[in-house]
Amino acid sequence: MAAKKDFYEVLGINKSASEAEIKSAYRKLARQHHPDIDKSSGAAEKFKEISEAYQVLSDANKKKTYDQFGHAAFDRNGGMGGGNPFNGGGFDPFAGGQGQGNPFGGFSYSWSSNGGDANFEDPFDLFNQIFGMAGGGSPFGAGTRRRPTYSLSLTFDEAIKGVEKEIEIETQTEKGRTERKRMKIKIPAGVDDGTRMRFNDIDMVFRVTRSDKFMREGADIFTDITLSIPQIVLGDTIEIETINGSVKVKVPPSTQPNSLIRIKAKGVANLRGGFGDHYVRVKLGMPKTLSNDEKKLYEGLRAIQGKKKGWF
DSSP states (O other), X not given: OOOOOOHHHHHTOOTTOOHHHHHHHHHHHHHHHOTTTOOSTTXXXXXXXXXXXXXXXXXXXXXXXXXXXXXXXXOTTOOTTTOOTTTTOOOOTTOOSSSTTOTTTXXXXXXXXXXXXXXXXXXXXXXXXXHOOSTTOOTTOTTOOOOOEEEEXXXXXXXXXXXXXXXXXXXXXXXXXXXXXXXXXXXXXXXXTTOXXXXXXXXXEEEEOOOSSOEEETTEEEEEEEEOHHHHHHOEEEEEXXXXXXXXXXXXXXXXXXXXXXXXXXXXXXXXXXXXXXEEEEEEOOOSSOOHHHHHHHHHHHXXXXXXXXXX
């Protein structure tokens, strides 16, 4: 299989191209190589290549990932010697389930909002502008249009606890008129960044902001706790803040630094049922200064240790 061309080369732009320049280049090439206009033998593949490049480079996050990892980050089969940098999950900008082979499978409308009006671009409206199609028709003929896909930003707390949002979307009537309508969607607890869900006749992809307190991996939560030498050596009972409030945790004696203490079922709700866990990573806090009494105690401990190699 021939190697994929660089996405910037495909669109004829450089890496410093602005969002407007990326869109302009795409519009020009899409109009030129659309299969209904370009009758050459490779038109369909060329058009798909252009669409794929635009899908990635028009999204700031995907563009950043592409700049760092190249095509390997979006290779369904792994790439990079068989090891996908995203745990093999891959990303296919032409996937989506509806209408296999539909080159618009990866497009989405995007906005960041707390539930008010949506600022988005409908990819089919984009093609209507390019090709002058009436009635919101698909550029590949009837029957290939998929459900509209939107992207909605959520805070970390909204994602883990669930939230109801009111959104405004655009729909097209059978006569080709565009109508705006508001709808409420109930988002369940546990959605994550990239989670895709169906609400009535639309698909929603969630973009979740990070927390400055918790690190999330799937349904599990991770936090760090810094303990003193006596706490680590002798053990202690400490209070840990979880996403559902504070809990008391017992630190066993002689706990090793960087070990994990598991708090069962105190993580995020799993969309398939149950809850993840909360893991506390123990860090050792070394004193910066010592009082005279503390210094004498440590000197006495060192004498007791004798020829032992370490404290633990």
